[in-house]
Each structure stands twice: as structure tokens, then as C-alpha cells.
Amino acid sequence: MKRDLQSSIRIAGVAVALLMAIVLPNFVSIAAQEVFVLIASFALLTLGLNVVVGFAGLLDLGYVAFFATGAYTWAILSGAGPTKFGFTQTAFWEEWGFWLILAFVLVINMGIGVLLGSPTLRLRGDYLAIVTLGFGEIVRIVASNLDNLSGGAQGISGVPHPTVPVVGFGFGLNPLPYLYLLIALLVLGTWAIRGLDRSRIGRAWVAIREDEVAAEAMGIPTLKMKLMAFAIGAVTAGFAGVVSAAKINFISPPSFDIFFSILILAAVVLGGMGSIPGSLVGAFIIAGIPALVQLRYSRFDEFRYWAFGGLLVTMMIFRPQGLIPSKRRAAELQPESEADAVVEESTPSARSGTEEKA
Amino acid sequence: MTTELPFRIAGGLSAGSIYALIALGYTLVYGVLQLINFAHSEVFMFGSLSGLLVLSAVVPEGGAESQIMGAAFLLVALVPAMLVGGAAAVALERVAYRPLRKRNAPRLAYLISAIGASLFMANSIRIWRGPNLESYPSTIKSRIALDLGDTFLGRFFPDLFGRVRIQNRDLIVFVAAMLMMLALDQFVRRSKVGRGIRAVAQDAETAGLMGVDISRVITITFLLGGILGGAAGLLFGWSFGVTQFSIGFLPGIKAFTAAVLGGIGNVRGALAGGLLLGLFENIAGGCFGVEWRDVASFLILVLVLMFKPSGLFGERVSK
Numbered sequence: 001m002k003r004d005l006q007s008s009i010r011i012a013g014v015a016v017a018l019l020m021a022i023v024l025p026n027f028v029s030i031a032a033q034e035v036f037v038l039i040a041s042f043a044l045l046t047l048g049l050n051v052v053v054g055f056a057g058l059l060d061l062g063y064v065a066f067f068a069t070g071a072y073t074w075a076i077l078s079g080a081g082p083t084k085f086g087f088t089q090t091a092f093w094e095e096w097g098f099w100l101i102l103a104f105v106l107v108i109n110m111g112i113g114v115l116l117g118s119p120t121l122r123l124r125g126d127y128l129a130i131v132t133l134g135f136g137e138i139v140r141i142v143a144s145n146l147d148n149l150s151g152g153a154q155g156i157s158g159v160p161h162p163t164v165p166v167v168g169f170g171f172g173l174n175p176l177p178y179l180y181l182l183i184a185l186l187v188l189g190t191w192a193i194r195g196l197d198r199s200r201i202g203r204a205w206v207a208i209r210e211d212e213v214a215a216e217a218m219g220i221p222t223l224k225m226k227l228m229a230f231a232i233g234a235v236t237a238g239f240a241g242v243v244s245a246a247k248i249n250f251i252s253p254p255s256f257d258i259f260f261s262i263l264i265l266a267a268v269v270l271g272g273m274g275s276i277p278g279s280l281v282g283a284f285i286i287a288g289i290p291a292l293v294q295l296r297y298s299r300f301d302e303f304r305y306w307a308f309g310g311l312l313v314t315m316m317i318f319r320p321q322g323l324i325p326s327k328r329r330a331a332e333l334q335p336e337s338e339a340d341a342v343v344e345e346s347t348p349s350a351r352s353g354t355e356e357k358a
Numbered sequence: 359m360t361t362e363l364p365f366r367i368a369g370g371l372s373a374g375s376i377y378a379l380i381a382l383g384y385t386l387v388y389g390v391l392q393l394i395n396f397a398h399s400e401v402f403m404f405g406s407l408s409g410l411l412v413l414s415a416v417v418p419e420g421g422a423e424s425q426i427m428g429a430a431f432l433l434v435a436l437v438p439a440m441l442v443g444g445a446a447a448v449a450l451e452r453v454a455y456r457p458l459r460k461r462n463a464p465r466l467a468y469l470i471s472a473i474g475a476s477l478f479m480a481n482s483i484r485i486w487r488g489p490n491l492e493s494y495p496s497t498i499k500s501r502i503a504l505d506l507g508d509t510f511l512g513r514f515f516p517d518l519f520g521r522v523r524i525q526n527r528d529l530i531v532f533v534a535a536m537l538m539m540l541a542l543d544q545f546v547r548r549s550k551v552g553r554g555i556r557a558v559a560q561d562a563e564t565a566g567l568m569g570v571d572i573s574r575v576i577t578i579t580f581l582l583g584g585i586l587g588g589a590a591g592l593l594f595g596w597s598f599g600v601t602q603f604s605i606g607f608l609p610g611i612k613a614f615t616a617a618v619l620g621g622i623g624n625v626r627g628a629l630a631g632g633l634l635l636g637l638f639e640n641i642a643g644g645c646f647g648v649e650w651r652d653v654a655s656f657l658i659l660v661l662v663l664m665f666k667p668s669g670l671f672g673e674r675v676s677k
Contacts, residue, residue, distance in 0.1 A: 053466075057466060059466055059469050059470070061473070119660070119664045120660070120663075120664070122664070123663055123664075123667065125465050125466065125469070126393070126394045126465065126469060127618075127663050127667065129394070129396075129469050130394065130396075130611070130614060130659070130663075131659065131660050131663055133611065134611065134656035134659050134660055135656075135660070137611075137652070137656060138653055138656050138657075141649070141650075141652060141653050142653070144649075145649050145650070258607070259477070262473055262477055265470070265473065266474070269470055273466075302481075302484065302485055303481075303485065305477050305480075305481045305484075306477070306478060306481035306482060306484070306485055308474075308477065309473075309474045309475065309476070309477025309478030309479075309480075309481060310474065310478045311474065312470055312471065312473060312474025312475075312477070312478075313453065313454050313471050313474040313475050313478060314474075315470075315474075316454075316458060316463070316467045316468075316470050316471040316474065317454075317457045317458065317471070320463065320467050
């Protein structure tokens with residue numbers, strides 16, 4: 001009975017929040033609407049990275065690569081890039097192209113995720129971090145050197161805005177339609193990821209995160225599960241990439257640097273690894289606060305990375321479970337009971353000793 | 359290509375010896391903590407910047423009068439670069455890692471803390487010094503130190519070595535780095551503290567029981583790595599003539615690659631890995647164009663980790 005009440009309160013809360021997210025932006029300035037769009041696309045990224053880092057415990061430092069592949073997929077296939085394709089000139093493509101690419105990114109990013117993941121996900125945690133970082137940089141360098149396909153260092157400008165098919169309504173420069181599209185993607189993503197988290201797959205991720213060797217011994221196909229987390233993260237970032245490219249209508253390699261990956265990571269950590277509401281709140285703080293401060297104090301941009309770098313260290317020292325911790329994750333990251341504290345002053349391998357031999 | 363090859367080798371050995379110096383920092387820390395100190399690249403950057411600040415203060419307007427004076431200035435700048443590097447590394451350990459170690463935090467927490475520290479350190483410098491490249495004052499002027507055309511090699515293989523001239527810059531960087539690495543290697547092998555480091559690397563718990571002060575060993579390890587990283591920063595800044603807040607990133611990740619290539623935790627492996635990587639990326643850059651040089655390094659990293667994660671010479675500090 002009590003449980004029913006709790007869950008209905010929660011549903012009501014979510015409904016109110018959603019309604020506010022839809023109605024509220026209509027009454028603010030365009031500049032503030034732009035900030036909301038920024039937050040929403042960033043939230044999509046944190047949602048995806050949370051699956052990789054928070055659920056499966058895989059530190060991906062090149063996550064922005066998937067955002068880039070999404071953005072470049074639309075920019076190149078929309079016909080705005082230096083290489084023109086026959087089909088991009090048709091009226092059909094003008095109307096449906098964006099939506100087809102949005103769906104196609106699901107396939108392409110899943111493919112890229114599996115392609116990058118299957119060799120690298122066998123590595124232990126710290127090696128995975130640096131290899132993904134390397135991949136992130138490779139994607140950026142390749143994008144800035146393939147002049148014929150990606151426009152090289154100049155990037156691609158004039159990426160078309162989407163149009164609603166049949167109705168013929170163009171998104172144009174108005175931020176609101178993008179915001180609603182992103183909110184729809186966020187709702188869809190949250191719903192799907194929440195479902196996964198509570199399924200067999202979610203439990204497998206927890207098991208892998210806690211002790212990979214034990215999970216393997218219990219019959220969990222660890223590589224397959226890790227790949228799945230990686231691919232889901234990749235797809236989510238791809239959606240954000242497509243929408244962002246269409247919104248900003250210009251993309252270039254410097255937007256996809258390593259710092260952006262770390263910023264997304266900061267949002268996941270701040271909100272609470274493994275917590276879906278946490279990653280949304282984290283995105284709001286990391287993307288929203290600087291953008292809102294920026295409206296008033298334009299030099300803040302210089303301090304952004306500095307502040308968030310310090311924040312990451314501070315969080316790890318004082319509140320590793322994040323602002324809105326997931327219950328399971330908090331138990332893992334919190335200092336353990338007195339009995340365990342005896343082994344203090346040991347090296348980090350003492351706790352993850354099993355991982356070492358993997 | 360064939361006429362270019364010897365140039366590439368000289369440049370590769372010079373760059374590689376800097377990678378090796380930085381790689382020692384990664385390897386030493388990995389040995390005792392099994393932790394990749396992602397923020398080590400910023401220690402390198404701190405060394406490079408402090409070298410620049412000292413040189414700007416001591417070198418007269420218009421550069422050093424003679425090559426000898428230039429060398430003296432460089433030696434003067436080496437000390438603060440090493441001290442700042444060492445101090446930065448120790449401070450990093452105190453602030454970003456030690457609290458986690460006390461709590462026995464999972465590995466992910468260390469990595470995140472390291473990334474955060476790296477971002478924080480780099481951007482502190484960005485706020486202080488601004489985002490632009492700063493030039494080193496002129497000290498030792500670039501000269502040809504060795505003309506292989508006049509030597510035995512040049513006479514017998516004029517096609518290959520006849521026109522090869524090695525710059526004094528490459529030679530100085532290489533020799534300086536080799537000397538420092540030799541000193542470190544002997545220190546780790548022969549001194550009492552070095553024995554402590556090796557003991558902790560082999561088995562921290564047992565070493566603790568045998569009376570080794572683990573915390574002290576860890577601090578000293580960070581200090582040693584930081585000193586070498588700071589020196590590498592100065593050499594790098596001097597040989598390219600510039601530095602800036604983000605200068606640590608690429609050499610850092612390449613040095614890490616070098617450490618993994620040689621077998622992380624293995625001091626001599628880091629040396630070999632650094633030189634090999636320097637050679638490889640310079641030769642690859644010659645074949646495919648300079649813009650693909652960094653991609654070549656990353657590919658080496660990925661391939662080594664996938665197929666031979668223990669590196670060419672095996673993991674861990676030797677007994």
C-alpha cells in the first residue's frame with residue numbers, strides 16, 4: 001500500500017517536471033531557451049555515459065567520439081559537406097532526411113560502438129580509459145584531416161535544419177522545436193535505460209562492475225554485456241550529435257576534444273554514478289550553470305574547466321556517490337565499515353586485486 | 359624517403375628520449391600503486407613553464423651572448439624545473455590520491471580524481487598565463503653538431519648518410535635524458551630507498567610488514583617521477599622553443615604509450631619504449647605525413663594493449 005503511494009507520488013513528480021519542461025521555456029527569452037537546448041543535449045550525453053561509467057563501471061574518456069560520429073553523419077549525409085551525394089538533392093531528402101538519419105545513427109553508432117568496444121573492452125579499467133581517450137583523439141584527428149569528407153579543419157557549415165514531414169514546418173533557428181525533440185529523446189532514453197537497468201542486463205552490469213571475475217564465473221557473458229553498455233552509450237550520444245549538428249548548423253573538429261568528454265564525465269560523477277535522475281541533475285548543473293552565468297559574466301568560460309576539474313577531485317574525496325546517489329552505487333563507493341578499514345593505507349590493488357589478474 | 363630516414367631517426371631519438379623521461383614517472387608510480395597517474399602530463403607542463411619563467415628572468419634581452427652562457431642558463435633553469443616538477447607531483451599525491459588510498463576507494467575513483475586533477479592543474483595555468491603559446495628565450499643556438507658526411511659512415515654510404523647533419527639540440531636532449539635515466543636506474547637499483555620502492559612494487563603488504571614505510575615510499579616515488587617529468591618539460595620546451603598550458607597532453611599520452619610499450623612498471627622498459635615510440639612516430643610521420651603522426655602513436659598504444667598488454671619487456675620493476 002505504502003509502496004503504491006510512493007510510486008504514484010513519484011509518477012506525479014515526473015509528470016509535473018515534464019510539464020514544466022514543456023511549458024516553462026515558452027515564457028523565457030530566446031537566450032535562455034538556447035541554454036535549455038544546451039542542457040537538454042548535454043543531458044542526453046550524460047544519460048548515455050551513465051550507462052557506460054555508472055552502470056557497467058567502464059571509464060570511457062573518449063565518449064565525445066560518438067557525439068562526433070552522430071554529428072558528422074548528419075552533416076555529411078545532409079549534403080552540406082564537400083562530398084555531394086545524388087540523393088541529398090531530392091525534395092524527399094529535404095523533408096525526411098533528418099529523421100531517417102536520426103534512425104540510421106542508431107545503427108551506425110551501435111556498429112561503431114561494437115567495433116571500438118570489442119577489442120578494447122577486454123582491457124582492465126585503467127587501460128580502457130586511456131585507449132578510449134586515444135580513440136576519441138583519433139576520431140577528432142581523422143575528422144580534421146579528411147578534407148574531402150569532413151571538411152577538414154574548417155568543418156562543415158550550412159548543415160540543414162530539420163523539417164517536420166507532411167506538415168512542412170521548418171525548425172529553423174527557433175530553439176523550441178529542438179528542445180521538444182531533445183526532451184522526447186530524453187524521455188525515450190530514460191525509459192529504455194531504466195528498463196534495462198532493472199532487467200537481467202542491469203543486474204549483470206552491477207555484477208561486472210563489482211567483480212568481473214566472479215561475474216564471469218557465474219556465467220555472465222561479460223564481454224557481451226560490456227559491449228551492450230558501450231553500444232547503448234554510443235547510440236545515445238549519436239542522437240545528441242545529430243540534433244546538435246542540425247541545431248547549430250556548423251560543426252568542426254575542435255568541438256569534439258577530450259575536454260568535452262571529461263565535462264560529460266564530470267556531470268555523471270556529480271549527479272551520482274549509476275543514478276538516472278542524478279545524471280540529469282548533473283547535466284543541468286554542469287551545462288546549465290556555466291551557460292546561465294555566462295549570460296551575465298562573459299569571462300566565466302575561462303574558469304569552467306578549472307572549476308569542474310577541481311570539482312571532480314573534491315567529489316571523489318568527499319562524496320564519491322554524487323549528489324543523487326543510486327542506492328546500490330552508494331554502498332560501493334562509500335567508506336566501508338570499521339572492519340574493512342583495517343586494510344587502510346594499502347594500495348588500490350588490494351581491493352580490486354582480482355581485477356589485477358584478469 | 360631513404361635520404362630522409364637518418365633525419366627521422368635523429369629526431370625520433372630526441373623526441374623518444376623525452377617520452378622515456380616522462381614515461382619513467384608513469385612507470386614508477388604504477389609500480390608502487392598500480393595506478394595510472396593521468397595528471398603526470400601536467401607535472402611535465404609545470405616543469406616546462408617554470409623553466410620558461412626562470413630563463414626569462416635570467417637570460418638577457420636578445421638571448422645569451424655565447425653558446426657556453428646559453429648552456430649555463432639552461433643548467434640554471436634545470437634545477438627549478440626539477441624542483442617544481444617534484445613538488446607538483448608530491449602535492450598531487452597528497453591532495454588527489456592519498457585521501458582515496460586511506461578510504462580504500464575503488465579504482466574508478468582514482469582515475470576520476472586523476473582526470474579532475476589534470477584538468478584543474480592545466481586550467482590553473484591557463485587562467486594565470488593565458489591560452490597562448492609563450493616563447494622560450496634564446497639560449498643555445500641551433501647548430502650542426504655532427505656532420506655524418508665527414509665521418510666513416512658518410513664516406514662509405516654516401517647515398518644514405520652523405521647529407522645527414524645532426525643538430526646540437528637533438529644531441530643535447532638525448533644525452534641529458536640518457537644521463538638522468540641512468541642516474542634513476544642506478545638509484546632504484548642500488549640505494550636503500552630504491553630497494554624500498556622495489557619491495558613495495560613487488561608486494562606492498564609484505565613490504566609493509568617488513569618495516570617499509572609505504573606512505574613514504576609512495577611520496578618518494580612521486581617525487582622522483584616528478585623530478586624527471588619536470589626536467590623533461592624543460593628539455594621539451596627548450597627544444598621546441600615554446601610552452602603553454604596544454605602542452606602536457608600529447609607528450610603525456612605518448613609517454614604513457616611508451617611506458618606500456620616497454621611494459622608498465624619496468625624502468626628499463628620505459629627507456630626502450632620511449633625511444634622505440636619516438637622512432638616509430640617520426641618514421642610513420644615521414645611516410646604518411648606529419649598530421650598522421652599522433653594517430654600512429656595512438657594506434658601503437660591500442661595495438662600493444664590489445665595484443666601484448668604486458669609490453670615488450672614485461673611488467674613490474676625487476677627484482
